[in-house]
Amino acid sequence: MxxxxxxxxxxxxxxxxxxxxxxxxxxxxxxxxxxxxxxxxxxxxxxxxxxxxxxxxxxxxxxxxxxxxxxxxxxxxxxxxxxxxxxxxxxxxxxxxxxxxxxxDEPEAIRRLNGLDEVRDYLAELSRSAQTECLSLTPAGPQQPEAMAAEKELNLPALQRGVAIRNIYLDSYRNDPATLAHARWMAEHGGQSRTTATLPLRMVIIDRRIALVPIDPDRSADGALELHSPGVITALVALFEQLWAAGTPLGEAPPKDEHGLNQQERELLRLLADGHTDESAGRQLAVSTRSVQRMMTAITERLGATSRFQAGVEAQRREWL
The missing domain is CATH 1.10.10.10 (Winged helix-like DNA-binding domain superfamily/Winged helix DNA-binding domain)
Known part of the structure; x- marks a missing residue:
């Protein structure tokens, strides 16, 4: 009711x-x-x-x-x-x-933005011109305070004129008080935020007509590609909506599966099973290597295993992977 x-x-x-x-x-x-x-x-x-x-x-x-x-x-x-x-x-x-x-003439299908400064300046321009919607994926660790302050300055006018802003962050954001406070501020002004264990790339979509993606997903400092092709935009929006549907709203605890694993723990098991080191798995999840080791130790204990190898075998046997 x-x-x-x-x-x-x-x-x-x-x-x-x-x-x-x-x-x-x-x-x-x-x-x-x-x-x-x-x-x-x-x-x-x-x-x-x-x-x-x-x-x-x-x-x-x-x-x-x-x-x-x-x-x-x-x-x-x-x-x-x-x-x-x-x-x-x-x-x-x-x-x-x-x-x-x-x-x-239609704008170029792809335009290159070189370096972070050019990307940030263009994002500010897009934020001021957005009319209906802004969608973003942020596959990185918690933002710096100055970045969040700049984001508030741009987002508030957009929210006030009715632009729908939806952000997807990593589950690791939930461990950062400043990021959670920023998400609550966004929610108070009409923005929406969800989290998921991993994200494929950094992305911003404005009004379903322009998308920015990194030139190199592993080197965001290189700059971004500005995309206009309707076919590409449609595919990227579909990717966002799929991730949004699977994400957990900030303010709600990430759900656990029938084995008692949350999405971050399931993704860690998958990454390690695929051959990732603790360091590379940590980068994917945006958590420290120590956090990866702590999570894996807890999972190993829950499986009643005495080593990671035995834990992997037991996880496969129990169909945790």
Missing amino acids: LDALGMSTVDEAVYRAVLDHPQLDLVGLAARLGTGTDSVRASLDRLVDLALVRVNGGGFHVVRPQAALQALLAKAEAEIAARQQRIEATKAAVVALATQYDDR
């Missing part, structure tokens, strides 16, 4: 249980709902993010529903209004393009 406010069926059940039985702790809530403590904890985290529940010492305090739910309802109504504004902006853009269209 409250799914329009960002609550799942489980979240709503936990919320009602906390309302009806404020004296219950985590274990008590799980017992009453007949579910595991991990599921209840995840729902409580989401309820905290929605400002419906506050952590109070070792327990939980429910914010008065009259105030909290009304605030969420107002936010949902604002999002609907913002979506309607984006639709109207899209209609206006289509009319403007149809009216202003002349027989000028």
Whole structure:
């Protein structure tokens, strides 16, 4: 019933249980709902993010529903209004393009942008001219504070005029407080962010008409290629949408499979099975070599193995790969 406010069926059940039985702790809530403590904890985290529940010492305090739910309802109504504004902006853009269209030559299908400075300057120009949508993949570690500050300066005007901004980051971003704060800021202003274990390349798509991809995915400092071909753009948008559908929204815990593995752990096993070293696997996941070793040690222990080789054999036997 409250799914329009960002609550799942489980979240709503936990919320009602906390309302009806404020004296219950985590274990008590799980017992009453007949579910595991991990599921209840995840729902409580989401309820905290929605400002419906506050952590109070070792327990939980429910914010008065009259105030909290009304605030969420107002936010949902604002999002609907913002979506309607984006639709109207899209209609206006289509009319403007149809009216202003002349027989000028089409832009080059591919243009080379040399070096990071030229790429950054052009991205700033595209951000200011974007009308409907900006999609991006960011397969790197957490951004520097100055980069996030510059991004806010460009994104806020775009969001205010109704541009839909969606970003996909790596799961490793969840370990960086500054990046999470930036994602929350984006969400507060209408942007959306998700994460996944790995990403194939860095990419930005503006209004489904221009895409920027690196000249060399392993050397982003070399610059980027600006693409205009409708066929290429369509393929890149389809890639983005596929990754978006498989990603986990920031604010939600990455789901685990039937073996208890999250996507990052599954991807680590796959990378190591494909012959990657700890260092190259860490680069793919944007985590340190030490983090790779720590994750692999935990997986090895869960498999009851005494070595990585034995862990690999056991993971294959259990069909974890």
